[in-house]
Amino acid sequence: MKPKDLKAVYSWKERRPLIADRIFHVPNHYEHHDAFAFPGWDDASLFGNSNPICVEYCAGNGAWILERAKSSPHLNWVAVEMRYDRVRKIWSKIQNETIPNLIVVCGEAWNFTHHYLKEDSIEEAYINFPDPWPKEKHEKHRLMKPRFLDELARVLKEGKKVTFVSDDATYVEQTTQVFHSHPHFHSYSLMKECPGYGTSWFEDLWREKGKKIHYLQFVAQ
Numbered sequence: 001m002k003p004k005d006l007k008a009v010y011s012w013k014e015r016r017p018l019i020a021d022r023i024f025h026v027p028n029h030y031e032h033h034d035a036f037a038f039p040g041w042d043d044a045s046l047f048g049n050s051n052p053i054c055v056e057y058c059a060g061n062g063a064w065i066l067e068r069a070k071s072s073p074h075l076n077w078v079a080v081e082m083r084y085d086r087v088r089k090i091w092s093k094i095q096n097e098t099i100p101n102l103i104v105v106c107g108e109a110w111n112f113t114h115h116y117l118k119e120d121s122i123e124e125a126y127i128n129f130p131d132p133w134p135k136e137k138h139e140k141h142r143l144m145k146p147r148f149l150d151e152l153a154r155v156l157k158e159g160k161k162v163t164f165v166s167d168d169a170t171y172v173e174q175t176t177q178v179f180h181s182h183p184h185f186h187s188y189s190l191m192k193e194c195p196g197y198g199t200s201w202f203e204d205l206w207r208e209k210g211k212k213i214h215y216l217q218f219v220a221q
């Protein structure tokens, strides 16, 4: 299977939540999420079991999560990515390598989390190299804001971790402050290396360019 073998499932006008072929399509600018009968992650159309669920937001082409899913078959993995061209790349690898414990959510991080993840349902969350949107005029696009942390705090099981990785020192600083100001996260740690963590397409790119990588971890309470 090639990425282009995945055809568009609907037009903009017909957009709706839809689970098809190991992809959960979660449209943005859509008002009827509450009317969608989400079958539950243990339904055969998704994982078909009740193993713990880990989520990677901003999964890109999926390099990091594909390796994690293969090396941790006892966990279920959800790759959240809003760009369809990148969703297609993850999808083709899932098909070609037969990875039963990985699902792609084609959708926006906050929107998906808010509408489709239950309280205390997630084992771990990862955000690897989210776009930093450094210009102030683009600030509204940054993911790491209180309203997203509210959602992470709601869905993560108590005592479980969220990991944020970035090459952008300013975004790391901003994100640290947002976590520190949030009442439901604690145990901050900042690392320069994280052996065994795995790598992604953007991590390889930034390391090649000599950039430093920062790993932030917070625990939900």
Ligand SMILES: C[S@@+](CC[C@H](N)C(=O)[O-])C[C@H]1O[C@@H](n2cnc3c(N)ncnc32)[C@H](O)[C@@H]1O
Residues within 6 Å of the ligand: 057, 058, 059, 060, 061, 062, 080, 081, 082, 083, 086, 107, 108, 109, 110, 128, 129, 130, 131, 143, 200, 201, 202, 203
């Ligand atoms: C810089 S890339 C990093 C991709 C991958 N994590 C890596 O390290 O190679 C950021 C990705 O996050 C996606 N993204 C940005 N904001 C998002 C959001 N709010 N919800 C879902 N995906 C998002 C972008 O489409 C892009 O693919």
